[in-house]
Amino acid sequence: MTADSRDDDAINALPVGTRFGELEIIGTLGVGGFGIVYLARDHSLEREIAIKEYMPSQFALRDGQSQVSVRSVSMKETFDLGRRSFVNEAKLLARFDHPSLLKVYRFWEANGTAYMAMPRLVGQNLREARRARPTPPPEAWVRRIFDAVLGGLETLHAQNVWHRDVAPDNIFLPSDGSPPILLDFGAARQAISDRTQVFTAILKPSFAPIEQYAEATTLRQGAWTDFYALAAAMHELLTGRPPPPATARAMGDELLPLDIPGYSPAFLAGMDWALRVAPHQRPQTVAAWREVLDGRSAVPRPQPRVMTAPAEPTPTEPLDLEFADTVQGPPLEEDDGQTVVVPLRKS
Secondary structure, eight states: OOOBOSOTTTTTOOOTTOEETTEEEEEEEEEOSSEEEEEEEETTTTEEEEEEEEOOTTTEEEETTTEEEESSGGGHHHHHHHHHHHHHHHHHHHHOOOTTBOOOOEEEEETTEEEEEEEOOOEEEHHHHHHTOSSOOOHHHHHHHHHHHHHHHHHHHTTTOOOOOOOGGGEEEETTOOOOEEOOOGGGSOOOBOTTOEEEEEEOTTTSOGGGTOOOTTSOOSHHHHHHHHHHHHHHHHHSSOOOOHHHHHHSOOOOOOOOTTSOHHHHHHHHHHTOSSGGGSOOSHHHHHHHHTTSSOOOOOOOOOOOOOSSOOOOOOOOHHHHHHHHOSOOGGGTTOOEEEEEEOO
């Protein structure tokens, strides 16, 4: 990962040389729909770090050298909600100390927006690593990646925090051989809403389980949501292809059980278990999933779910699709067109 060579003005970035106390911007590492990641120099500790800036390009712009302002007065409330969410995400990450969770050194507000300082990561993501291989990697290598990420999720889940955006491009493999790091809590934030109470979430169809598309409160999100996404990422790692979207599988599931030569049946069965469409049919805890993955327990047989109908139908409001498109914008190029915008209603 190297500094972006594009002109900073063209991507609305802070100019090289911008200072935040002892931190100095020396380049741009990446640009997304909601922010910019800079390469920076910490002159106090004499090391390079990364700084992430909240900069939602759909409704904010750079005013002069550094100040960020909304594109119109009507967007101010949405911008402010997103900024508070960005700060809350930084606070969330700063709470945890696990080698597979991204560390936040500090966070602050300035220039009308917010920032967080993080380690500079050098390496590649899981999807890039798989594309460089003609065949599935050895099980021992896969288990090292999987166990580390699952350990990070276990730390989150212990505090009732769900990641909700686990995917191959969010699992980073440092080039120095240190444990993989789970990136991007963007989908973990109930971020930007308007006064109609419509929420939006960026979903990656092959990795988002059915409950992330649903308005029904009976399909709650939880640990099982992250398990589905992690198993889907492992499916792509093992087969070279992601599983079909959960929405398509719900209409008629044609996903075949994993069958990879040289892999333990228990590990493959555990992946298949976590990829079940119905949330209640998947593992509910890390401990239960590990029991199956390690061969200490068999995969539970599917059980029907008993549903109790409400006494009266609940009225619904139409979803504001125009708002969802306005806030989130089109899929990013780096997501290979696999990102879609789905409106969700606040429960």
